[in-house]
Amino acid sequence: MNEALRSILSGGDEWYHNSDGRHIKFNKDGTGELWCRSNFNYWILAVIEWKAIKPPHGPSQIVEFPNQVPNTVWNKAPQLLGHLDIEITLTKRLPKVAETSVLAQGNGINERNLTDDAFQTRLFTVRIEKGNFVEPACIGHSNWRYELRLTFDKSPYPPREQWKDTEYGPDQGQYWNIVEFVSRHVPGLEKQGKPMNVAPTGLSACAVS
Template sequence: MNEALCSILSMEDRWSFDLEGRFIKFNKDGTGEKLWCRCNFNVWIAAEFEWRSVEPPRDPSRSTEVPSQVASGAPGKGPQPLGQLNLEITLTKRLPETVKHSILSKSTMVNEKSLTDEAFYPKLYTVRIEKGNFVEPCYIGYPSSDKPRFALRLLFDKSPYPPRSGWKRPEEGPDGGQFWDHVEFVGRISPELVKKGAVMNNISTGWWGGCVVS
């Protein structure tokens, strides 16, 4: 099961919070091509990372269940769970190969320029992969009939973006984006899903991940 789920995880070109620049990509060789956090022309994170599937924690007091972010509606109409993985992810300070020689290499705010050492420690996550009819999480709770649809959703128990304590100056932009609340990403864009009914994740959960960084 782990091998099959890891294959699904790494087959997608990207798992997106939005198509404008907040996404994560897993490579088959145990590296992540990139974790991107771009918002309103500001790039906060453009980093490679390392990842691996690990055994679930043994502590019975710690739940490994990823809470659902949506109400599934009528029986049989909600997202279909494909499985759950426990991952160890280590963010690095390395720029992705595709941008190492770009203007980002001179940025004063990308990766370690904005993040503390805490952000680069290995961290454990529980993730669930679901099949359904989804829109980009940034549109949850907002009209989305004309938005692209995606067949897969990736749910983290906590965000792959560093927590607020992992940012050097969160009040200078990241507080507006609240990136550490991004736990839902979608993959496998599918125009055919527009014809097949209601979006399964278009229900407000009390916070919208719109970015207001200027």
């Protein structure tokens, strides 16, 4: 099961919270990318290193996920594919696409606005589901549908205390609260009913702030 979940996680597609600037990607070679854009500012544009690990909890322990809502909110429940424990390390390396780009020149990008603690290895438990989803930042404002959802037990973005300056984009975007991502766009999926995810309380839909 873990091998199958790793294959889904690193299937080649990005996992979007918002396809206009906030996504995470896992490559099969243990690398990946984490992006965080606010309007025209990039706060995080970095290579990550990741690996699946043996669960630190027993099989009977229930892992709590933030923003989890009853499946009866929409028309039917998504299919749970499984849980996976992973380690993620944010690095200071830029993705190749950004190495020669003006995107990497921002004063607040990566280590310029993150403390050293943000680059330490962190442990996550993720849940992978199959169903009918929209980008979490665009619930109620988009018909672009995806069939996979990835939910973290805590955000893959650094917590607030690991940002040097949160006054503008970070405090407005509340990136450290983002835990839900979707992947694998399926044309026509919107014809099969309402989306199975709902907007977290207090967050505006389809925002890139």
